[in-house]
Amino acid sequence: MLSRSDFDSACQALACKLEDWEWEDKYPYGYLTRCKNYRRNSASIAEGPELGEEAELEEDEATAHATSPGSGDVISQQYVVYSPGFQVPAFYFTVHNTNGTPLTLDELMDTTLFKFEVPAGSSANGYALSLPDAPFPLLSQGDHPTLGTPCWYLHPCETKNAVDELCREVEESDRTTVRWIELWMMTVGSVVDL
Known part of the structure; x- marks a missing residue:
């Protein structure tokens, strides 16, 4: 387990x-941060709205194309923060369209950020994804x-x-x-594309 000071110095x-x-050396706690672009998987771009949903029409076609939820690029703000409860690093992130709209869990899982497909038997709601037989999501x-802003983690x-x-x-010398x-x-x- 890591102490906060060990985490801070190593980061x-x-x-x-x-x-x-x-x-970022912010009050009360510092963290690592970066911004990275990802793409939606090509199948989700071509599909358009989910089955059973109707596409919303935009008044301005140029705006509709630029902010379409099916657009290819998404932006992820990523953070490595200290988890005091587990005394280890934790990976927090946000993902949003280029117009600033956050992605839903389904949209998020259909980007190149994740390196796996959701296994059968997993349960998901709008706020969490749990793998089969896992005690925690x-x-x-x-x-x-530190920031107090909503994130995925x-x-x-x-x-x-x-x-x-x-x-x-x-090797012992590398510890x-x-x-x-x-x-x-x-x-x-091994789970997300860092």
Whole structure:
């Protein structure tokens, strides 16, 4: 498990090492942040409205094309924050269309952000996605711990076990807090496109 000060120092070191992540030293707690573009999966762009939904007509065709929910690009603001309850990093993020409209869970899962298809037997509502037989949702909504803004986040409950398993494969000389967080990013990267 990590202390907040270990997390802060390791993330600050990583921010110097990684091109696209920045350390934000905000009150009361700092975090890593970046903005990244993703695409909707091509099938969802071609499909248009969900089955049973009618397409809404826009008065201005140019505006309708620019802000269409089926447009290809989406923008994700991403954060690596400290989870005091689990004493590990947690991945928080927002995803929205280029016009600023946040994506629904179904739309979110149909982007290139995620590296997997939702398994059969999973349960989802507008605020969470739970995998079959999982005690906690894999993906939930909650407020960013520092900014207080609504975000999606990957539940950190199994983080320590997953990263510790990878750590056992790493040479003893590489076991630093920075290396632990790099392995955490690799673990999260197996679920989302970091």
